[in-house]
Amino acid sequence: MNTIDKFNSHVMQSYGRYPLVMEKGSGRRCKDENGTEYIDFGSGIGTNSLGYCDEKWADAVCTQVRTLQHSSNYYYTKVQADFAEKLCGISGYKSVFFCNSGAEANECAIKVARKYSFDKYGKGRHTIITLVNSFHGRTIATLSATGQDVFHNYFFPFVEGFVNVTANDIADLKAKLDDTVCAVMLEYVQGEGGVNVLGQEFVDAVYELCAQKDILVIADEVQTGVGRTGKFLAGEHFGKKADITTLAKGIAGGLPMGACLVNEKCSGVLTAGTHGSTFGGNPIACAGGLAVLDRVGGDGFLEEVTKKSEFIKSELGKCGEVESITGLGLMIGVKLKSKDAHDVAQKALDRGLLVLTAKEKVRLLPPLTISYDELKDGLKILIEILEE
Numbered sequence: 001m002n003t004i005d006k007f008n009s010h011v012m013q014s015y016g017r018y019p020l021v022m023e024k025g026s027g028r029r030c031k032d033e034n035g036t037e038y039i040d041f042g043s044g045i046g047t048n049s050l051g052y053c054d055e056k057w058a059d060a061v062c063t064q065v066r067t068l069q070h071s072s073n074y075y076y077t078k079v080q081a082d083f084a085e086k087l088c089g090i091s092g093y094k095s096v097f098f099c100n101s102g103a104e105a106n107e108c109a110i111k112v113a114r115k116y117s118f119d120k121y122g123k124g125r126h127t128i129i130t131l132v133n134s135f136h137g138r139t140i141a142t143l144s145a146t147g148q149d150v151f152h153n154y155f156f157p158f159v160e161g162f163v164n165v166t167a168n169d170i171a172d173l174k175a176k177l178d179d180t181v182c183a184v185m186l187e188y189v190q191g192e193g194g195v196n197v198l199g200q201e202f203v204d205a206v207y208e209l210c211a212q213k214d215i216l217v218i219a220d221e222v223q224t225g226v227g228r229t230g231k232f233l234a235g236e237h238f239g240k241k242a243d244i245t246t247l248a249k250g251i252a253g254g255l256p257m258g259a260c261l262v263n264e265k266c267s268g269v270l271t272a273g274t275h276g277s278t279f280g281g282n283p284i285a286c287a288g289g290l291a292v293l294d295r296v297g298g299d300g301f302l303e304e305v306t307k308k309s310e311f312i313k314s315e316l317g318k319c320g321e322v323e324s325i326t327g328l329g330l331m332i333g334v335k336l337k338s339k340d341a342h343d344v345a346q347k348a349l350d351r352g353l354l355v356l357t358a359k360e361k362v363r364l365l366p367p368l369t370i371s372y373d374e375l376k377d378g379l380k381i382l383i384e385i386l387e388e
Contacts, residue, residue, distance in 0.1 A: 003033060018349055025052025028370045030354075038349070039378040042356045043367045046191075046223050046331070049250030049292055051367035057253045057291040064287035073281060083286040086293050090232055092241065093261035097270065098281035102222030102248035103137025105258035108275060109185070109218045109244045110141060112262060114161075116216060116269045117182035127180040128218075131167045135192035136185065136220055145185060148193065168202040177209055183216040183244075188234040188328075191223040194359035195326045195333025203238045216243040216266070222258075226250045227296040227368055229329035230306035237328060250368070252288040296368065305329050305368055308375060312364065315379045321386040326361070330368060333361040336386065344385055353381040 144159040219242035224234035248258040
């Protein structure tokens with residue numbers, strides 16, 4: 001029995017998978033079990049932020065594997081303390097809760113927001129506003145928060161207390177920002193929703209209106225954070241800093257890690273017994289996270305992310321099939337004039353290039369460490385497909 005048949009015989013069919021059996025990777029390229037090489041413009045949906053098996057990252061992780069692989073959160077570990085200190089320092093937040101995924105980070109943010117409001121104002125102030133076309137995770141609560149009907153099926157009843165507002169519609173926001181609201185949750189760039197960037201005017205309105213009523217702002221930076229947009233946090237592009245920011249994906253370079261960062265006024269909300277995670281802050285994941293922060297926080301690193309973004313957009317902009325390009329940094333959506341994005345992704349795979357899709361767009365999330373030569377090689381393949 002081949003690998004795909006064996007896999008499909010025993011693993012739940014909850015994903016639409018491409019017929020690629022990935023075996024190993026190095027840098028920004030990976031190989032399948034037959035030795036065919038691929039340039040990766042997807043980085044595990046933005047998770048392999050330093051590419052495959054980065055040497056310094058791997059050394060840090062392997063050293064930790066041989067030192068201490070796990071300790072419950074009844075105890076302290078130095079590596080978690082070091083990671084928390086560095087993450088709070090680079091992000092400017094007061095404290096952090098560690099978990100294992102973006103959905104878990106968003107669950108934590110929801111609990112912080114509701115408890116903050118309950119502690120200060122009592123019951124009845126628990127509604128969280130999210131945006132139409134948002135995506136916040138696949139747990140029951142984060143699906144409830146997600147503003148896309150396509151995900152709202154099968155799993156009824158959903159969790160109450162979430163209201164959707166149309167992105168960039170200030171009038172809709174004002175109409176729904178009533179006395180039951182405790183938080184507004186947003187993605188500065190809606191990733192799964194089609195790589196759509198929020199407007200500055202709308203973001204300004206969210207912060208101004210929330211500040212007037214002591215309503216918290218939650219920034220879901222699961223996909224945009226940790227340098228993906230050319231800033232450590234995408235909120236920096238807008239000159240804003242949310243009360244709560246969630247991170248995951250690229251934060252630990254490919255290991256399961258999520259983080260819920262909070263500011264001073266929210267730092268004491270979660271008290272002993274109100275939230276927890278068995279694997280949260282796992283020493284191995286923290287070691288990987290420290291290696292990522294060391295690299296992303298290095299001199300000139302984020303500036304290079306921006307330059308690579310400009311290079312990609314410039315090259316794609318010359319292609320007649322490209323209708324528009326959206327996104328920030330190395331989070332790019334490509335809207336096509338006539339071709340189907342999913343067909344393009346399959347053809348790219350057949351020619352040794354891994355790309356993603358988001359709604360009707362081709363989505364590019366290359367490793368932050370990708371070289372210009374690798375970008376040129378990958379873009380040559382993609383543009384050839386688009387111009388056929």
